[in-house]
Amino acid sequence: MRVSVDRDRCEGYGLCVEEASHLMHLDDDGELVLDRADVPPESSDAAEAAVRVCPVAALRVSA
Template sequence: MKLTVDRDRCEGYGLCAESAPQLMHLDEDGELVLDHEEVPAPSDSAAEVAVRVCPVAALKVG
């Protein structure tokens, strides 16, 4: 499963990073950093939750 972020849509709310800290975090400037673009199998559900909680639909898994 691949995780992608639409940088134009992302507003840095951080809800995704809170729900999947093993996959992503906000840097010191509030920019989302994906620690894993290819989501390891045990984190599939965390990635899906992160996609759902994003208020601007900036994340996608596929």
């Protein structure tokens, strides 16, 4: 599983980070940084939750 972010859509709300802080964080400028684009199996639930909570649908997961 991989996580990707649409930088044009991302507004930096950080709700995704609350769900999956071990996979992503906001930098000092409020930009989302994916620490792990390749999601380990044990983190798939957190990655999917991060995608669900994004209010602007900027995140996607793929196989």
